[in-house]
Amino acid sequence: MKRDKSTALPRLKRGQLPAYQRVYEAFRDAVRSGQLKSGQRVPSSRELALKYGVARITVTQGYEQLIAEGYLETKKGSGTFVAKELPDGFFRAGLDGKQSRPIERPRPHRGSASSYIEQPPFLSGCAALDDFPAELWLKLYAKQLRGSPYSLNTYGHGEGGFRELREAIAGHLSTQRGVRCEAGQVLILSGSQPGIELVARALVNLGDTVAVENPSYRGITNSFRMNGAKIRSVPLDEQGMLVDVLDRMKTVPRVVVVTPARQFPLGVAMPVGRQAALLEWARKSGAWILEDDYDSEFRFRGKPLPAMQSLSNQDRILYLGTFTRSMFPDLRIGYLVVPRSVYPDFLALWKTAAMNPPVSLQATLAAFIREGHFQRHLRKMRKLYERRSRWLAERVEDLLGDWIEVGVTDGGMHFVGYYKQPVDPLRLAEEGRKRGYVFMSISSYGPDSVERDGLIFGFSSFSEEKMEAGLQALREVLES
Ligand SMILES: Cc1ncc(COP(=O)(O)O)c(C=O)c1O
Numbered sequence: 285m286k287r288d289k290s291t292a293l294p295r296l297k298r299g300q301l302p303a304y305q306r307v308y309e310a311f312r313d314a315v316r317s318g319q320l321k322s323g324q325r326v327p328s329s330r331e332l333a334l335k336y337g338v339a340r341i342t343v344t345q346g347y348e349q350l351i352a353e354g355y356l357e358t359k360k361g362s363g364t365f366v367a368k369e370l371p372d373g374f375f376r377a378g379l380d381g382k383q384s385r386p387i388e389r390p391r392p393h394r395g396s397a398s399s400y401i402e403q404p405p406f407l408s409g410c411a412a413l414d415d416f417p418a419e420l421w422l423k424l425y426a427k428q429l430r431g432s433p434y435s436l437n438t439y440g441h442g443e444g445g446f447r448e449l450r451e452a453i454a455g456h457l458s459t460q461r462g463v464r465c466e467a468g469q470v471l472i473l474s475g476s477q478p479g480i481e482l483v484a485r486a487l488v489n490l491g492d493t494v495a496v497e498n499p500s501y502r503g504i505t506n507s508f509r510m511n512g513a514k515i516r517s518v519p520l521d522e523q524g525m526l527v528d529v530l531d532r533m534k535t536v537p538r539v540v541v542v543t544p545a546r547q548f549p550l551g552v553a554m555p556v557g558r559q560a561a562l563l564e565w566a567r568k569s570g571a572w573i574l575e576d577d578y579d580s581e582f583r584f585r586g587k588p589l590p591a592m593q594s595l596s597n598q599d600r601i602l603y604l605g606t607f608t609r610s611m612f613p614d615l616r617i618g619y620l621v622v623p624r625s626v627y628p629d630f631l632a633l634w635k636t637a638a639m640n641p642p643v644s645l646q647a648t649l650a651a652f653i654r655e656g657h658f659q660r661h662l663r664k665m666r667k668l669y670e671r672r673s674r675w676l677a678e679r680v681e682d683l684l685g686d687w688i689e690v691g692v693t694d695g696g697m698h699f700v701g702y703y704k705q706p707v708d709p710l711r712l713a714e715e716g717r718k719r720g721y722v723f724m725s726i727s728s729y730g731p732d733s734v735e736r737d738g739l740i741f742g743f744s745s746f747s748e749e750k751m752e753a754g755l756q757a758l759r760e761v762l763e764s
Contacts, residue, residue: 293327294319296336303338305587307346315355315366316375324366326356349586352694354523354555369557374564375595405754407722408549408698408742409579411612412668420657425648434643444631445472445619446646452653453605453619460587461577462594463603465621471634472646476576476606476618477503478639483539483574483602483620484511485637486630492538495571497525499729501548504541504576513538517732520547524554527561530569539572544592545580549729549740550700551692559592566600573601579609581662582744583695584670599623607649609697610662617641617649665744672743673699676751680741683755687762688739697744700726703737707762712739715761721754723761 294314296306314320326332329347333340347364350356357367400413429436434446444450450467457463473479480503488494490512496504498517505515516537518529524547530540542562544554554562566573575592583589593603606618622630634640652658677690680701688701709725716723727737739758743751 292319293332293335296338303342304345304349307332307336307338307343308349311346311350312353312355315370318373318376320366322366322370323368325362326364326366328363345586352553352586353589354553354557354559367555367557369555370560374560402750403745404721405746405750406698406724406740406742408724408740408744409609409613410697410742410745411609412665412745413612415664415668416612417657417661421648421652424651425644427651428644428647432644432647434647436644438643439638440640440643440646442643444468444470444627444634445640446643446650448654449646449650450619452650456653456658457591457603457605457621460581461605462590463621464594464598465603469621469624469627471620471622471630471639472641473618473620473634473639474616474641475608475613476578476604476620477507478637479602479604479606479618479620480504480507480541480574480576481511482630482633482637482639483572483604484508484513486626486633487539487572488513489538493533493535495530495533495537495540496731497542497547498732499549499726499734500541500543500731501576501578502729505731508539508541515731517730519735520550520552522552523558524552525558525562527558527565530562530565530571536569537571539574540566541574541576542592543576543578545577545589546583546696548576548578549698549726551694551696551698553589553692553694554592556595559595563592563596563601571600575601575603577603577605579696581610582666582669582697584666584673585694588695593621599625610658610665611649615645615649617645669697669744672746672748672751675748676741676743679752679755683759684762687759691738698740698742700738701741703739707737709737712761715764716757719757719761721757723758 294310296310299306329340329343332343347356351358354367356364358364403410447467449472450470453470454465454467457465484507488508488511492513493516494508494513495516495518498519509515516533518525520526524544525542544559546553577591580588591603593601603621607615608618673693677693677699680688680690687703687705689704691700691702693699709727712723712725724740725737727734
């Protein structure tokens with residue numbers, strides 16, 4: 285057996301956290317502090333389990349999370365190593381190691397059986413409405429209307445949104461996504477789209493360049509374009525946006541928009557090494573970063589990946605999140621976390637444009653989070669979406685294996701199936717529409733053409749029967 289050449293092992297902290305998480309945190313902190321160096325081999329899961337006196341599965345789960353986030357990487361046949369791409373000293377410069385608050389225990393609630401207007405397969409981003417605790421939500425909402433501690437006779441233009449919701453969001457973000465912020469940096473918005481609009485209005489001058497991923501969400505390019513920006517698209521690889529392309533641009537972009545935890549729409553995750561390189565580039569060039577953390581709460585294995593904001597010194601990064609995926613699109617509540625230095629400017633714009641959702645809804649959501657229902661709902665949806673994703677991926681492979689290769693399937697509300705044969709995306713979309721389905725190709729997102737086209741397979745809100753019917757229709761169109 286090869287001898288373990290690593291230096292002292294990271295110390296496993298005692299505490300209430302599950303053992304796998306303590307393994308994860310010990311190694312993550314050792315990498316960040318420089319105790320473990322890029323390229324250094326770490327013990328095998330078997331060796332480490334023996335040394336720590338824990339089960340091997342515990343170590344495996346901790347390592348999986350570290351690999352998913354890009355702290356470690358495996359090399360076939362030779363073991364597990366600290367990732368090569370981690371820039372020296374980056375983490376030591378920016379972290380203060382603040383402890384996050386634990387989230388409250390959820391209380392049980394009754395679910396509800398209702399019938400909703402359904403969307404057609406394979407539209408992405410739709411919630412499983414039948415599994416939303418509607419009765420409970422209504423009770424909380426009624427409580428706000430009947431006995432609200434605030435006046436319903438106002439426009440709700442308070443300081444950035446309902447205070448308790450801003451506090452609940454700051455708490456949730458710090459425990460679940462590693463985001464470092466306080467309630468006084470949060471602006472509550474009617475979804476994340478107004479957040480994109482707000483950033484465009486606040487930061488972009490006529491003719492500024494804004495860099496976006498290719499492909500990306502059209503709402504991003506539309507907002508920036510309408511506010512006078514020139515859009516430059518940046519290609520992606522399997523680790524997300526190519527940072528060296530930004531470096532070679534003639535004009536330094538004023539804003540770079542990224543979806544690091546789960547690239548939209550491809551689903552790839554940006555490892556911490558690439559994130560650090562992007563943040564370093566932004567620091568040197570003076571560009572702003574808008575991190576759009578769209579549906580990353582639904583990660584099927586391990587915890588959701590920490591937000592890129594958690595690695596930064598927070599002064600050039602805006603973090604955008606939304607409840608329209610974690611709850612349902614019509615809720616229209618999202619939030620923007622803004623650096624302290626520019627918060628007053630953003631707040632003034634936010635007030636002028638009246639970007640706030642109704643306070644009664646904000647207060648209902650605050651109670652939903654505070655009482656633990658939100659965490660419970662997320663856990664339930666994560667399981668359901670994972671089941672649906674797995675079922676659909678297997679069926680696509682069985683039924684359409686000659687046509688389609690399934691892409692990343694480790695989270696979210698859709699995955700991409702790449703075409704293995706030439707497909708006309710417009711004809712596919714049109715034939716789908718005639719049959720009552722949404723067959724949307726990556727190439728329809730833009731802003732520029734893509735090297736490899738594929739189909740968006742939304743699965744989150746569809747029963748297996750519905751998806752099966754959609755697959756049969758898709759096969760019929762592909763084969764015709
Ligand atoms: C990547 C991305 N960001 C933001 C949005 C806007 O979402 P919402 O305004 O519903 O929060 C979408 C919607 O599909 C999206 O795909």
